[in-house]
Amino acid sequence: WRKLLAAVKELPSQTADGRVVEIAANIGTPQEIAKVQNVNADGIGLFRTEFVFMGRTELPTEEEQFEAYKQVLEGLPNKKVIFRTLDAGGDKELDYLGLPPEANPALGLRAVRLCFSRTDIFKTQLRALLRASVYGNLHIMFPMISGLEEFRQAKSMLNQAREELTRQGIACKQKVPVGIMVEIPAAAVMADVLAQEVDFFSIGTNDLVQYTVAVDRMNEQVAYLSDYFHPAVLRLISRVIEASHNAGKWTGMCGEMAGDPLATVLLTGFGLDEFSMHAGAVLEVKNLIRRIKTDEAQAYAKEAMKLGTSAEIRAYLQQIKQKYT
Ligand code: PEP
Ligand code: MG
Numbered sequence: 001w002r003k004l005l006a007a008v009k010e011l012p013s014q015t016a017d018g019r020v021v022e023i024a025a026n027i028g029t030p031q032e033i034a035k036v037q038n039v040n041a042d043g044i045g046l047f048r049t050e051f052v053f054m055g056r057t058e059l060p061t062e063e064e065q066f067e068a069y070k071q072v073l074e075g076l077p078n079k080k081v082i083f084r085t086l087d088a089g090g091d092k093e094l095d096y097l098g099l100p101p102e103a104n105p106a107l108g109l110r111a112v113r114l115c116f117s118r119t120d121i122f123k124t125q126l127r128a129l130l131r132a133s134v135y136g137n138l139h140i141m142f143p144m145i146s147g148l149e150e151f152r153q154a155k156s157m158l159n160q161a162r163e164e165l166t167r168q169g170i171a172c173k174q175k176v177p178v179g180i181m182v183e184i185p186a187a188a189v190m191a192d193v194l195a196q197e198v199d200f201f202s203i204g205t206n207d208l209v210q211y212t213v214a215v216d217r218m219n220e221q222v223a224y225l226s227d228y229f230h231p232a233v234l235r236l237i238s239r240v241i242e243a244s245h246n247a248g249k250w251t252g253m254c255g256e257m258a259g260d261p262l263a264t265v266l267l268t269g270f271g272l273d274e275f276s277m278h279a280g281a282v283l284e285v286k287n288l289i290r291r292i293k294t295d296e297a298q299a300y301a302k303e304a305m306k307l308g309t310s311a312e313i314r315a316y317l318q319q320i321k322q323k324y325t
Pocket of ligand 1: 046048087183203204205206207208254255256
């Protein structure tokens with residue numbers, strides 16, 4: 001099994017019938033690059049920049065951030081690296097910001113919402129990212145976007161940061177792909193509209209499940225309801241992928257679901273373009289994808305979508321997975 005996976009490492013990420021997909025990794029620090037290199041992932045589908053902000057007593061400076069982002073890009077030459085802007089607040093607290101406690105932090109001032117209220121923090125990060133952009137294939141992604149206004153507002157701040165740097169004669173790329181996390185049901189429902197303006201989507205199933213099924217992702221008592229195979233979640237996922245393709249854009253997934261081999265056939269059938277997961281899952285998922293034929297996966301996905309419960313869908317996918325292992 002080990003040997004098989006080692007052999008898979010050097011082979012292209014594509015289905016049995018040759019449809020190319022990307023199998024990328026999720027990381028949060030430059031120190032994790034080695035793990036990504038070890039499994040020869042196609043890139044970073046999610047760099048959680050909040051880790052650069054954590055474990056310290058004050059905000060990282062523009063220079064500190066620039067160095068961290070540059071180090072990641074230089075460690076993965078020619079590979080796509082998607083940097084998600086600060087996703088703090090909610091369950092990811094930064095004590096030094098001194099934010100007042102909220103009754104419902106998951107529904108509160110987190111991610112881009114926090115960045116819009118602290119534009120100093122956001123601007124500094126965007127400058128650091130743009131400065132790093134000249135060192136590799138940098139993509140920028142905004143978390144917790146609920147609709148078009150928020151995307152436009154974030155993008156306009158990015159443009160301001162770029163104009164500022166250009167005026168100051170500081171090197172940065174004039175064009176960087178900009179996408180959003182789809183992790184709020186409103187964004188999934190509006191995917192056709194959002195797809196007109198974003199460069200790509202990445203589905204965050206961890207939060208998408210939390211908000212779709214109304215289960216606090218940190219609450220053990222209702223954890224049994226937290227399931228990305230819930231048919232409502234699957235409908236949203238399939239809708240997002242289809243909407244992006246209709247607009248000539250691509251969709252990735254960086255939530256836990258992307259690294260679950262039980263989901264691989266289904267997501268391939270939906271047409272997912274990029275799977276991003278913890279490095280440990282990359283080779284197994286890649287091995288599976290290389291055995292799947294697109295038309296077969298589409299047929300299985302269609303069957304799965306006729307089922308009404310997560311349990312039935314899981315049982316069905318378990319059966320299908322046997323065929324490929
Ligand atoms: C997600 O919500 O699925 C996601 C990838 O982001 P995080 O787990 O960091 O909230
Ligand atoms: Mg999230």
